[in-house]
Amino acid sequence: xxxxxxxLLEAGRLIVTFDADLIEISLRSLQVTLTxxxxxxxxxxxxxxxxxxxxxxxxxxxxATLNALMGLPPVVVGLIVYLMLSRAGPFGVxxxxxxxxxxxxxQVIILTPLIASIAHQAIRExxxxxxxxxxxxxxxxxxxxxxLLWDGRRAxxxxxxxxxxRGIGEVGAIxxxxxxxxxxxxxxxxxxxxxxxxxxxSLALALGFVLxxxxxxxxxxxxxxxxxxxxxxx
Amino acid sequence: MxxxxxxxxxxxxxxxRRGKTLLGPVTTTVSETGxxxxxxxxxxxxxxxxxxxxxxxxxxxxxxxxxQIPEEEARARQAFVFQAPIMMRRTALDNVAYPLVTHGVSKxxxxxxxxxxxxxxxxxxxxxxxxxxxxxxxxxxxxxxxxLIRKPEILFLDEPCANLDGRATREFETLLMQAFxxxxxxxxxxxxxxxxxRLAEDVWFIHHGHxxxxxPAEEFFASPKTSEARAFLNGDIVE
Numbered sequence: 001x002x003x004x005x006x007x008l009l010e011a012g013r014l015i016v017t018f019d020a021d022l023i024e025i026s027l028r029s030l031q032v033t034l035t036x037x038x039x040x041x042x043x044x045x046x047x048x049x050x051x052x053x054x055x056x057x058x059x060x061x062x063x064a065t066l067n068a069l070m071g072l073p074p075v076v077v078g079l080i081v082y083l084m085l086s087r088a089g090p091f092g093v094x095x096x097x098x099x100x101x102x103x104x105x106x107q108v109i110i111l112t113p114l115i116a117s118i119a120h121q122a123i124r125e126x127x128x129x130x131x132x133x134x135x136x137x138x139x140x141x142x143x144x145x146x147x148l149l150w151d152g153r154r155a156x157x158x159x160x161x162x163x164x165x166r167g168i169g170e171v172g173a174i175x176x177x178x179x180x181x182x183x184x185x186x187x188x189x190x191x192x193x194x195x196x197x198x199x200x201x202s203l204a205l206a207l208g209f210v211l212x213x214x215x216x217x218x219x220x221x222x223x224x225x226x227x228x229x230x231x232x233x234x
Numbered sequence: 235m236x237x238x239x240x241x242x243x244x245x246x247x248x249x250x251r252r253g254k255t256l257l258g259p260v261t262t263t264v265s266e267t268g269x270x271x272x273x274x275x276x277x278x279x280x281x282x283x284x285x286x287x288x289x290x291x292x293x294x295x296x297x298x299x300x301x302q303i304p305e306e307e308a309r310a311r312q313a314f315v316f317q318a319p320i321m322m323r324r325t326a327l328d329n330v331a332y333p334l335v336t337h338g339v340s341k342x343x344x345x346x347x348x349x350x351x352x353x354x355x356x357x358x359x360x361x362x363x364x365x366x367x368x369x370x371x372x373x374x375x376x377x378x379x380x381x382l383i384r385k386p387e388i389l390f391l392d393e394p395c396a397n398l399d400g401r402a403t404r405e406f407e408t409l410l411m412q413a414f415x416x417x418x419x420x421x422x423x424x425x426x427x428x429x430x431x432r433l434a435e436d437v438w439f440i441h442h443g444h445x446x447x448x449x450p451a452e453e454f455f456a457s458p459k460t461s462e463a464r465a466f467l468n469g470d471i472v473e
Contacts, residue, residue, distance in 0.1 A: 126323075129320065130320065130322065132290065132314075132316060132320065133316070133320040133322070135290055136288065136290060136313070136314040137313075137332070137333050137336060138309050138310045139336050140336075143336050147322075147332075147336075151322055151323040151324065152323075
């Protein structure tokens with residue numbers, strides 16, 4: 001109990017004093033995860049939508065695979081990305097290992113199936129509702145997808161936010177490919193892991209509270225900006 | 235308005251689903267002008283027939299549906315109003331503008347014309363409301379405006395007034411008659427005999443997936459040829 005209280009106090013002190021290290025790793029956490037969410041949304045949202053609209057032979061198989069990939073173990077993704085980016089690996093020449101870029105790559109791989117799968121569920125319902133109308137109006141497939149993406153934007157935002165939630169708290173993959181290097185690839189989650197290992201519980205907890213606060217603030221901010229829950233229904 | 239896609243000739247059209255024949259074989263012609271009412275008991279195949287003509291049902295091999303122009307072009311020059319109007323998650327104005335936007339009209343022009351149509355169907359005050367909050371009658375009028383905005387040459391309506399009360403039905407019928415007078419070919423299904431009497435120029439009576447009668451309205455209501463139609467008009471339960 002003492003540790004929790006000490007952690008809260010420490011968190012308050014770090015925030016109030018604008019602790020330079022805290023700000024740096026918080027910003028890096030945000031930078032890595034937001035970039036990864038943006039890229040994963042760019043791939044996952046249209047993919048989920050396309051899977052809802054298009055009928056093709058192995059569709060069920062693809063959707064089942066996608067759903068299974070939602071539970072992709074981050075550590076394994078990290079390991080594979082590590083092997084790909086390491087000096088001896090196929091992309092070794094780019095020298096990306098232990099950089100924020102490597103962390104973004106790993107997170108994109110983890111987040112894309114999650115975002116695509118949630119988007120698919122949401123769009124499938126909307127498509128069932130719109131199907132007859134859009135067919136009747138002689139729309140092209142591309143127009144249908146754009147219409148569904150636009151009219152389903154609130155549900156898709158939820159998909160992206162779920163991706164953000166998973167990304168910001170993720171530690172296994174970015175620890176492996178980023179290496180938790182001070183001033184280079186240290187982020188909130190890896191720092192927490194490190195401080196816990198050192199027995200520095202109050203600092204670890206403080207970072208934890210900051211992490212939770214960050215996730216809440218980003219969610220609230222996006223909801224406010226997109227004016228969800230303002231009008232009764234959408 | 236010059237009607238280029240009609241007459242439509244249908245020959246031996248059959249719709250099957252999971253081995254069950256829902257409709258047909260149907261052989262008929264849809265003339266260039268007129269207001270046809272499709273009648274028949276529930277499950278007779280009214281909806282399936284309308285959807286088939288509109289190109290939304292898959293026809294079994296062997297049948298033909300011939301428009302006067304290639305089917306792809308004909309598809310773009312018709313519209314459909316569903317029994318339960320499908321409201322897109324947009325404002326009423328954007329719902330009506332949508333068909334124009336998807337067919338290459340600029341957004342501002344489309345909105346301009348959509349607001350004229352909203353005015354015509356009496357929904358100007360609701361233009362900026364989300365379509366999903368409109369009442370049943372308002373939704374169906376919105377759906378009609380959305381169907382008519384591209385000036386379709388033929389308009390199909392599938393029991394559009396089934397869920398409307400008397401006043402909303404009357405408003406809807408007035409708008410529909412106006413569209414008809416402006417030259418749109420209308421094919422509408424209903425099982426409301428009163429509505430059929432008010433509107434029909436000719437009646438198609440369907441039973442068990444077959445068109446049993448296709449006669450001018452006066453003749454149909456005065457002396458139906460088949461016993462099923464007679465029983466239907468008498469208010470008996472037709473099975």
